[in-house]
Amino acid sequence: MSGVTDGGERPTRRWSAPTLWNLAWLLNLLYQPLLDSRNPLLQWAVVVGVVAVFLPIYLGATGGSERLRPLAPVLFAGLAVVALPFNAGASVLLVYAAAIVGADRSRVVAIRWFSGMSALLLLAAVVAAVRQPWELLALGPSLVLVWAIGLITAEGSARDRADRFRNAQVEHLATLSERERISRDLHDLLGQTLTGIVVRAQLAQRLARADVDAGVAEMAEVERAARAALGEVRATVSGWRHVDLDHEIGVARDALTAAGVDLTVVRDPGLTLTPSTETALGLALRESVTNVVRHARATRCAVALRRVGERVVLEVSDDGVGGELRDGNGLTGMRERIAALGGDVDRRIGGGTSLTVAIPV
Numbered sequence: 001m002s003g004v005t006d007g008g009e010r011p012t013r014r015w016s017a018p019t020l021w022n023l024a025w026l027l028n029l030l031y032q033p034l035l036d037s038r039n040p041l042l043q044w045a046v047v048v049g050v051v052a053v054f055l056p057i058y059l060g061a062t063g064g065s066e067r068l069r070p071l072a073p074v075l076f077a078g079l080a081v082v083a084l085p086f087n088a089g090a091s092v093l094l095v096y097a098a099a100i101v102g103a104d105r106s107r108v109v110a111i112r113w114f115s116g117m118s119a120l121l122l123l124a125a126v127v128a129a130v131r132q133p134w135e136l137l138a139l140g141p142s143l144v145l146v147w148a149i150g151l152i153t154a155e156g157s158a159r160d161r162a163d164r165f166r167n168a169q170v171e172h173l174a175t176l177s178e179r180e181r182i183s184r185d186l187h188d189l190l191g192q193t194l195t196g197i198v199v200r201a202q203l204a205q206r207l208a209r210a211d212v213d214a215g216v217a218e219m220a221e222v223e224r225a226a227r228a229a230l231g232e233v234r235a236t237v238s239g240w241r242h243v244d245l246d247h248e249i250g251v252a253r254d255a256l257t258a259a260g261v262d263l264t265v266v267r268d269p270g271l272t273l274t275p276s277t278e279t280a281l282g283l284a285l286r287e288s289v290t291n292v293v294r295h296a297r298a299t300r301c302a303v304a305l306r307r308v309g310e311r312v313v314l315e316v317s318d319d320g321v322g323g324e325l326r327d328g329n330g331l332t333g334m335r336e337r338i339a340a341l342g343g344d345v346d347r348r349i350g351g352g353t354s355l356t357v358a359i360p361v
Contacts, residue, residue: 028092073097084124091142102153196255243282252289268306288316296320317354
């Protein structure tokens, strides 16, 4: 059943075609009045009464009533107990109950229900008011269908639950992966940008005392860097950010120059990079330069980008004091990003720090 609205009106109920076609099993109620000539008035009264009670419960349970559906199997079984002494065809009500139990309950609980229904049908075979062979015709199919339809429904429901669980797992893992990507990218992005803004703001303060125009120019650079960072944050969150390596080298030069560090760049001419490789190397360069500015207390920094065999290699080295052996969040995120492209990161400390990133061509 699905709720639909027309022009803002009250939602209407619609039941699926299989749900309505399943009502054809109620024809099993007609065996008794058609084949047994005893007391026909009572026979038809039982049929009408069973249908009148059954239909609202069935349509409500299959139409989305959260209160009625758990009670439906119990109500169907109770109605069958009342009607079976007068109409053996009422055994079909237990088939409906088995279908709902199979869909909603665990397999263990469902089998207990099916066993109880089978016992009830066998008891009905003893007390039902119908002559042979019509008794077997009315009760036999129901006894088989309780198990057949019940187990088929239970298996289908179990597969649906397993599929929903797998889909939820995939969605959860995708969400975690996207969160980690945004976390890594924001760390790489904001780390260098904010470090550059701090360095330039400090420089502007010093210049403002001696040269107001130079101080204003530095503050204009601070504003430009802040605006660029804002745009990159938006691109990172949306997942459409592409890092240009040449631009990153220029930004690195500005940041290092403001920090009093000389930069030397060596790059193989004609080296062509895929967008994913260029983005990964650009972010690795950004993280490396940020660490140089923050921690190295270096005077010189060298960046080399070249092709070595079937790999593209980026090396960033400085003559600073070195750093901790343990990786921080930035280096950890860098290793994860490079590993996703089949590459690796090597960091060596001694007479400064050297970071080498290698990615397959």
